[in-house]
Amino acid sequence: MVILLICPECGFKNRKYAGFCEECGYDLRYLPQNQPTTTRSFTWNLIIILILLTIVLVLLIVVSRLFLSNLTFTS
Numbered sequence: 141m142v143i144l145l146i147c148p149e150c151g152f153k154n155r156k157y158a159g160f161c162e163e164c165g166y167d168l169r170y171l172p173q174n175q176p177t178t179t180r181s182f183t184w185n186l187i188i189i190l191i192l193l194t195i196v197l198v199l200l201i202v203v204s205r206l207f208l209s210n211l212t213f214t215s
């Protein structure tokens with residue numbers, strides 16, 4: 141997957157680690173790396189982690205309740 145870095149000077153789509161713009165030679169090394177694609181994937185990662193955490197929590201609650209009910213049945 142090639143991540144593109146759009147030159148603020150001429151709008152040319154460069155590869156991320158090109159260093160300089162391939163079209164006008166603008167220095168791209170000191171640009172902030174907050175591109176919409178990376179932020180979107182970061183938020184999606186957070187959502188996936190939250191969903192997984194809730195699934196684990198629900199499973200833990202269900203398992204603990206089953207375990208407690210088994211204990212009450214046996215004792």
Ligand SMILES: [Zn+2]
Pocket residue numbers: 147148149150151152161162163164165166
């Ligand atoms: Zn450029």
